[in-house]
Amino acid sequence: MATMQDVARRAGVSLSTVSYALSGTRSVSAATRDRVAAAMAELGYTPNAMARGLASRRSRVLALVYPAAERGLGGTVAEFVSAAADTARENGHHLVLWPFRTNQADEVRDLVLQGMADGVLVMEVTLDDPRVATLRDAGVPFTMIGRTRDVGGLPSVDVDFERTTREAVDHLVGLGHRRIAFLNHSEATATEGYAPTFRAEEGFAAAMRSHGLEPLTRRVDESPQAGREALADVLADQPGTTALVTMNEIATFGVLAELQHRGVGVPEQMSVLAIVTSPGVADMSNPPLTTMHAPGAELGRLAVLNLLSQVSGEGSPAAGALIGCTLEPGQSVGPARDAAPASGAAQSPPRP
Amino acid sequence: MATMQDVARRAGVSLSTVSYALSGTRSVSAATRDRVAAAMAELGYTPNAMARGLASRRSRVLALVYPAAERGLGGTVAEFVSAAADTARENGHHLVLWPFRTNQADEVRDLVLQGMADGVLVMEVTLDDPRVATLRDAGVPFTMIGRTRDVGGLPSVDVDFERTTREAVDHLVGLGHRRIAFLNHSEATATEGYAPTFRAEEGFAAAMRSHGLEPLTRRVDESPQAGREALADVLADQPGTTALVTMNEIATFGVLAELQHRGVGVPEQMSVLAIVTSPGVADMSNPPLTTMHAPGAELGRLAVLNLLSQVSGEGSPAAGALIGCTLEPGQSVGPARDAAPASGAAQSPPRP
DNA sequence: TTGAAAGCGCTACCAA
DNA sequence: TTGGTAGCGCTTTCAA
Numbered sequence: 001m002a003t004m005q006d007v008a009r010r011a012g013v014s015l016s017t018v019s020y021a022l023s024g025t026r027s028v029s030a031a032t033r034d035r036v037a038a039a040m041a042e043l044g045y046t047p048n049a050m051a052r053g054l055a056s057r058r059s060r061v062l063a064l065v066y067p068a069a070e071r072g073l074g075g076t077v078a079e080f081v082s083a084a085a086d087t088a089r090e091n092g093h094h095l096v097l098w099p100f101r102t103n104q105a106d107e108v109r110d111l112v113l114q115g116m117a118d119g120v121l122v123m124e125v126t127l128d129d130p131r132v133a134t135l136r137d138a139g140v141p142f143t144m145i146g147r148t149r150d151v152g153g154l155p156s157v158d159v160d161f162e163r164t165t166r167e168a169v170d171h172l173v174g175l176g177h178r179r180i181a182f183l184n185h186s187e188a189t190a191t192e193g194y195a196p197t198f199r200a201e202e203g204f205a206a207a208m209r210s211h212g213l214e215p216l217t218r219r220v221d222e223s224p225q226a227g228r229e230a231l232a233d234v235l236a237d238q239p240g241t242t243a244l245v246t247m248n249e250i251a252t253f254g255v256l257a258e259l260q261h262r263g264v265g266v267p268e269q270m271s272v273l274a275i276v277t278s279p280g281v282a283d284m285s286n287p288p289l290t291t292m293h294a295p296g297a298e299l300g301r302l303a304v305l306n307l308l309s310q311v312s313g314e315g316s317p318a319a320g321a322l323i324g325c326t327l328e329p330g331q332s333v334g335p336a337r338d339a340a341p342a343s344g345a346a347q348s349p350p351r352p
Numbered sequence: 353m354a355t356m357q358d359v360a361r362r363a364g365v366s367l368s369t370v371s372y373a374l375s376g377t378r379s380v381s382a383a384t385r386d387r388v389a390a391a392m393a394e395l396g397y398t399p400n401a402m403a404r405g406l407a408s409r410r411s412r413v414l415a416l417v418y419p420a421a422e423r424g425l426g427g428t429v430a431e432f433v434s435a436a437a438d439t440a441r442e443n444g445h446h447l448v449l450w451p452f453r454t455n456q457a458d459e460v461r462d463l464v465l466q467g468m469a470d471g472v473l474v475m476e477v478t479l480d481d482p483r484v485a486t487l488r489d490a491g492v493p494f495t496m497i498g499r500t501r502d503v504g505g506l507p508s509v510d511v512d513f514e515r516t517t518r519e520a521v522d523h524l525v526g527l528g529h530r531r532i533a534f535l536n537h538s539e540a541t542a543t544e545g546y547a548p549t550f551r552a553e554e555g556f557a558a559a560m561r562s563h564g565l566e567p568l569t570r571r572v573d574e575s576p577q578a579g580r581e582a583l584a585d586v587l588a589d590q591p592g593t594t595a596l597v598t599m600n601e602i603a604t605f606g607v608l609a610e611l612q613h614r615g616v617g618v619p620e621q622m623s624v625l626a627i628v629t630s631p632g633v634a635d636m637s638n639p640p641l642t643t644m645h646a647p648g649a650e651l652g653r654l655a656v657l658n659l660l661s662q663v664s665g666e667g668s669p670a671a672g673a674l675i676g677c678t679l680e681p682g683q684s685v686g687p688a689r690d691a692a693p694a695s696g697a698a699q700s701p702p703r704p
Numbered sequence: 705t706t707g708a709a710a711g712c713g714c715t716a717c718c719a720a
Numbered sequence: 721t722t723g724g725t726a727g728c729g730c731t732t733t734c735a736a
Contacts, residue, residue, distance in 0.1 A: 001465075003713055014723045019715065026716095029721060049466040050405035051713035054728045059402065061468075068449065069434030072630075073425030081420050085451045094468070097420065097449035099437050113353075114401040116413075116446070223636035224576075224605045250636065253576045257609035278424075284575035284602065355729055366707045371731065378732095381705060403729030406712045 002043035011039035022047065053115065061094045062307055063117035065108050065131070067124055068099045074249075075278025077123070079296030080145070080303075084121065087304040093118075095304065102126070105134035112140040118311045121145060121303050125156075126193035141310040143303050146195055153319050155310065157302045159276060160322035161196060164292055165203030166210075168245050168275050171327065173211050176336035177243040177271060180208065181216040181234045183227070183255065185248050190219060196276070200247050216241070220251045227254025228261075242336045243271040249281050256285050256332075267334030274332075276325055287331035295323040354395035363391035374399065405467065413446045414659055415469035417460050417483070419476055420451045426601075427630025429475070431648030432497070432655075436473065439656040445470075447656065454478070457486035464492045470663045473497060473655050477508075478545035493662040495655050498547055505671050507662065509655045511628060512674035513548060516644055517555030518562075520597050520627050523679065525563050528688035529595040529623060532560065533568040533586045535579070535607065537600050542571060548628070552599050568593070572603045579606025580613075594688045595623040601633050608637050619686035626684075628677055639683035647675040 004022075008015045013032060020026045021036040028036075039045075053059045064084065066077070073081075081097065088095035096117070100108050102124070108131055111117045118141065122131055125146035135142045136154065144156040165182075172180055182204040185197045201217055208215035216238050220230040230251060234241055246252045252274050256266065264270050266287060274281065275292040282289045302321050356374075360367040365384060372378045373388040380388075391397075405411045416436065418429065425433075433449065440447035448469075452460050454476070460483055463469045470493065474483055477498035487494045488506065496508040517534075524532050534556040537549045553569055560567035568590050572582040582603060586593055598604045604626050608618065616622050618639060626633065627644040634641045654673050 001713095005713080015714085016716080016724075017722060020722090023715085027721070032721080046462065046465045048406070048713050049468045050402050050411065051728090052715075053402035054400070054406050054730085055713075055715040057715090057728070068425055069430050069437065072427055072430045073420055075424055078420055078422070078424045081451050095451065097451060099433050099447065099449060110398065113398045116401045224609070225636060225638045253605055254609075257576070257606075257613070261609070261613050284577060286577045357729080367730085368708075368732080369706060372706090375731085379705070384705080400729050403712090404731075406714085407729075407731040409712070409731095 001048075002045045004045075004047070006043055007036065007039045007045050010043060011035045057115070058311075059115055059118055060092060061096055061117045062088050062119055062121065062304065062311075063108070063111050064095060064097045064121045064123065065100050066097060067102050068097065070101060075280055076276070076294040076296040077278075079279060079294075080123075080300040083297035083300030084304045085300075087301045088308075091304070091308055093304075093308070095121075102129070102131065105131040109134050109138045109140055113138065119143075119307045121307060125195065127195050127198070128193055141307060143307045143310070145299060145303055147320070148195075151320060155306050155318070156320045157299045157306065158320070158322055159196065159294055159299070160324040161199035161276075162203040162206070163322070163324040164275055165200055165245070166207040167324065167327065168273055168292060169204065169207035169211065172243045172245070172271060172273060172333070173213070175243075175271070175334065178213060178336070179216075179238055179241045180213065180243045180245060181218065181238065181241050183230055183234075183244060183246040183248055183251060184217055184219045186221045186226075187219045188221070196247070200276070204245065220248050222248060222250045224250060224254030224257065227251030228258035229254075231255045231258045242269070243273065243333070246272065246274045247276050249274065249277060252281075252289070253285065266332050269337050271333040271336075282328060282330050285332075290330035290333040291328050292325035293328050294325055298323050353400075354397045356397070356399070358395055359388065359391045359397050362395060363387045409467070410663075411467055411470055412444060413448055413469045414440050414471055414473065414656065414663075415450045415460070415463050416447060416473045416475065417450050417452050419454050420449065422453060427632055428628070428646040428648040429630075431631060431646075432475075432652040435649035435652030436656045437652075439653045440660075443656070443660055445656075445660070447473075454481070454483065457483040461486050461490045461492055465490065471495075471659045473659060477547065479547050479550070480545055493659060495659045495662070497651060497655055499672070500547075503672060507658050507670070508672045509651045509658065510672070510674055511548065511646055511651070512676040513551035513628075514555040514558070515674070515676040516627055517552055517597070518559040519676065519679065520625055520644060521556065521559035521563065524595045524597070524623060524625060524685070525565070527595075527623070527686065530565060530688070531568075531590055531593045532565070532595045532597060533570065533590065533593050535582055535586075535596060535598040535600055535603060536569055536571045538573045538578075539571045540573070548599070552628070556597065572600050574600060574602045576602060576606030576609065579603030580610035581606075583607045583610045594621070595625065595685070598624065598626045599628050601626065601629060604633075604641070605637065618684050621689050623685040623688075634680060634682050637684075642682035642685035643680050644677035645680050646677055650675050 004018050005015050008018045021028045021033050085095040120142040123145045125144045127149040129148050132148050147156050147158050190197045205215040218230050220226050274289050276294045277291040282291045356370050357367050360370045370388050373380045373385050437447040472494040475497045477496045479501040481500050499508050499510050542549045557567040570582050572578050626641050628646045629643040634643045
């Protein structure tokens with residue numbers, strides 16, 4: 001392997017000039033720069049990341065910690081990772097996914113303390129996430145994707161669940177729907193402190209009440225079968241239901257299958273609005289789903305920029321950013337079935 | 353940050369003794385070892401990974417390259433990653449996931465040439481994978497998960513598709529099934545050279561023919577809707593079909609929904625055997641699926657051991673390992689519907 | 705069983 | 721605009 005010293009000799013310049021030509025840290029004449037570049041090409045020079053890291057005390061690696069082994073990695077996370085990796089690269093960094101389990105807080109901290117990474121993006125943050133406390137106490141630069149119960153000014157980016165559920169409800173109410181049910185993530189996610197389950201549920205309830213409507217929520221296991229059962233459950237509890245908001249992709253498949261099985265037309269007799277979805281799910285069903293697409297890419301970009309601003313010590317990172325989902329029209333949402341014929345749909349009183 | 357020199361002073365020994373005490377590379381008296389350990393604890397010493405990497409010319413990082421941004425990361429890959437990470441850790445290494453796209457072969461190579469990683473695990477290998485050629489030519493240690501068209505003695509681990517499909521067919525034939533259809537991955541995966549699509553298809557055909565049966569295969573898009581359509585298609589083409597082998601999880605959901613919709617009992621009238629599945633899918637349906645579980649964990653372990661043997665230069669790594677799937681009984685496979693009533697199930701002649 | 709010291713290949717400061 | 725050089729914190733050989 002050719003070293004920087006080899007390049008310097010070949011180009012007839014000093015080692016430091018090669019270093020500066022490579023990093024652009026100080027100006028180098030065009031002529032010199034060309035000769036250095038030529039020497040590098042001729043020798044097939046490849047910089048040594050360890051040496052650079054040791055000398056500069058920066059690895060130029062950002063660690064994304066995500067419990068991939070526990071959760072898999074869906075479309076939304078994939079969009080996040082993709083955008084985060086691109087943003088990191090544009091800023092001269094590598095974005096690397098470190099498959100640590102949620103209970104490996106110390107290992108995550110040590111990554112940075114040992115200099116393998118300059119900072120951490122923490123995904124799947126729970127309401128009381130042990131990793132966050134550990135990183136904060138160790139003074140390790142990090143940005144949360146999601147929020148703990150008590151955000152306390154810590155840097156974070158997250159889906160704006162309040163806004164997303166409100167827009168979902170507003171959209172449906174605007175179409176004349178009054179009896180709307182929310183099919184949430186599972187009870188298991190709630191038990192383990194998965195924040196979106198709570199934030200979306202609260203947001204949905206608040207939005208419904210702001211319209212004078214009663215929220216009906218069900219927590220549903222992540223399986224098609226559970227989706228079918230949840231639909232049956234909802235229709236038994238609230239027979240007049242004309243619209244569903246779902247935040248559970250796999251269960252939504254079951255819901256659609258069960259609706260078809262029962263001969264309930266979508267969207268003629270039942271509207272289905274899938275929120276916080278990943279790309280591609282809309283087209284996995286017939287009719288294509290109307291969705292509110294999670295802002296994975298935007299979150300990834302913001303999270304990396306936030307972390308870089310901490311790592312570079314430049315500027316004060318925004319404490320927290322909340323991004324809403326984007327409504328993407330499909331064919332699974334339409335006017336309420338009794339809204340068109342009746343004179344005043346929005347006036348129809350709730351049943352006792 | 354305390355350095356090794358600080359620890360040495362505090363323990364009253366030389367720097368090199370601290371290094372040896374830490375690495376165990378040469379014997380250190382118990383007394384000395386204890387004093388070094390105490391000094392480390394008192395100072396809160398954390399070793400510097402960059403310095404160690406520079407001096408030893410080894411990063412102790414294994415890079416797993418996987419196009420997470422393009423594919424997401426399902427249960428099988430999650431099991432693989434988990435086992436690979438554990439095996440790496442047991443051997444003093446980190447396993448990190450580097451989100452490179454399939455066309456970023458040079459970037460993957462540079463990872464190792466720059467010393468950020470010691471070797472590469474290449475996932476989602478296609479029949480003609482550009483990354484494999486690049487890594488081979490650069491002399492970078494790597495192990496494929498999957499196989500190119502021409503394996504040529506390159507280190508690899510893979511699912512044994514030939515064996516898995518044969519066992520699947522044997523199992524069904526043993527239950528009296530004669531008309532068996534295979535629902536494969538999509539045409540799109542075939543177009544991009546995704547090897548499992550071909551290997552499974554060929555294996556299924558060979559297994560069927562070895563029983564004197566005619567293979568019927570359909571390539572199905574990865575969506576529930578496509579699964580429903582594929583079932584309709586198969587039943588139209590081959591009305592007497594009594595069993596399905598599927599290698600397409602999402603489509604399988606649609607198949608089950610459509611079967612229920614048509615009132616076709618599972619497994620009384622139709623057996624469904626899902627092969628190369630990830631954990632959890634079996635329980636996502638009712639009745640629970642009978643599956644052949646992909647050996648993700650075993651592949652992860654073997655892949656890391658193979659790569660480590662290359663990196664350490666010790667022993668010759670096994671060129672290739674093929675692991676079959678494990679049959680996991682569920683309730684979606686049963687005797688052929690016309691086998692039970694008839695006198696000799698296995699003897700029932702194929703219809704003309 | 706231990707110590708001394710020569711690097712590993714860079715960055716970045718101090719001079720010129 | 722360029723050169724010289726002192727580290728960065730460790731591993732590992734050579735000696736004792």
